[in-house]
Each structure stands twice: as structure tokens, then as C-alpha cells.
Amino acid sequence: MNDAPTDGSGGKARMRCTVLGLGSMGGGMASSLLRAGFPVSGFDVNQAACARFAAQGVAIGGTPGEAAQGAECVIAVVVNADQTEQVLFGETGCAATMAPGGVFVSSATMAPDRARALAARLEESGRHYLDAPMSGGAARAADGQLTMLASGTREAFDRARPALDAMTGTLYELGDQAGQGAAFKMVNQLLAGVHIAAACEAMAFAARQGLDLARVYEVITKSAGNSWMFENRMPHVLDGDYTPRSAVDIFTKDLGIVLDMARADRFPVPVAGAALQMYLMTAAAGMGKDDDSSVARLYAQIAGLTLPGRE
16 A cells, blocks of 8 residues: 655655646646645746746746655656656656655656556656546646546555545546556547537538527537537637637647557547648647637638637
């Protein structure tokens, strides 16, 4: 079972935690850990984010390795496998500075084979790796109500458990090897990417029909055609607000991983492939850093439509 340091009375809140990546998701996770009483350190390349969390009591390190010095649990909330590898094994990485026997919780979305390779490399040092991609968005991260799709050894789960309990509302334990959590996350991302692209297509189609888009939203969210992504993303279109909550480029990456996995397995994913092309076209039109609902703007450009809040 978990033998992380305690607070002297059997409690687990003294486990030292580090969050690498203090953006909208990692920042929410750091806040949840602080609220639960954990000593938290952190690192981010964005100095404004570092200053904001330093003011909340997060000890900021100048590098991932410095931030994670002696940490029993390191949570990496970075973009992809390459960044995960860099914060672990790069020149200033944390693999050698985190506590012996500590656990590295990897929350980036990546291909399963990359997760397995990173886990094997870290475990050679006597440390543990938990493959734990997440879902839920920034608000749920801040509330400690994330869903995590995790896999790893029993020791990795046991050592990370106190921190996981503080950050998650739902924790799925999906296997005893790294890579299984990543595979589940890619199924989720296939669906999420397709649903957003379909929602944007439907809303642009409604605009072409001359329909009141607010009324379309009201009707569809109470009808069989609704999806979580339609309900969550289409208010961005109605408001004409494409400030990125989740950017177009996230899905050019994630659906690209899906297609790579499918090609390697000789498995057809034509719907995911069509959705990927829509994100690629949206990014090529200069909206890669904008909210993923910007796919609706691409349809509007192609069809000469006017969407709310747009000239």
C-alpha cells in the first residue's frame, strides 16, 4: 500500500507534490492540491502563470528538475509526448531529482507506445510512472473534479492515490501497464474531435438555412441530435467568442495520433480522418491557436456566411 510520508498522525497530506505545467488544466490541479493541504511546487515556461501561483503558495522552480527536487508525486500537465520526455529526461528534467520511489503522473495525451516507452525508462531508476490522461476541462480541474483514465502498476496507483483523490471526481483504473490509459484517451479524443466538427458543421448548415442560431441551440440541446460537445462548444459560436478553451491545434495533434494508430493496425477510421481534415483546414486558415469551435468559422468562410459576432 501507499507508504508516502505522512503528517505524523497517519494523514497523507504531507506528500510533496510538483505540477509541471501551470496552464488552465495544470493550474487547476495545483489549486486542488493546495486546497487539500499538500505542499506544492511547480514549473511553467509562462512567467505570468508562475507569478500567479507563487502568490497562492506554490514554490516555483526555475526548471522542471528544480521544481521537483525531492517530490514524492510529480504531475506533468504538458502538451504531448515530446514535452513529457523533455520534462522527465531533458537536461533540466525531473527524473533524477524527484524522490527515489516517487511517482510521475503523466497527463499529456499521447500514443500508447510512447507512454510505455517513457514508463519503462523511468522505472529503471526505481521510480514509478502512472499513465493518466484526463478529461473534464479547466473548471472541473479547478474544482478537483477531473476524470482521469489511468493505468500503471499497483505501486504507482498506491503512491499517487492521495494526490489523485484531491484532483479527480472520477478515477478509472484501466490496467496495470502504462499505455492502456493512453489508448482509452485516444478513443475519447476520436469521439470528441468528431463531435465538435459535426456540431460546427450543423451550426453552419443551420445558418445557411437562415435559422435563428440561438433557437437552433435551444432545440438541439433538448433533442436526440445533442451531444456534450454541441452543448459545450456551440455557445462559443453564438457569442462569437473564440478565445481558446481548447485549441484547434489540439485536435490536429490528437486526431493525427488516432490516424497513426489506425494505420499501424490497418484499421479504417474514415470519419476521424474527415474531421482531422477540417481541423487542418481551420489551422491553415490561421485559426490553429483559436478555440476548436473555430471549425464553424471555416465553414462560414467557405460558404460566405455571417456568424454571430463576426464581421
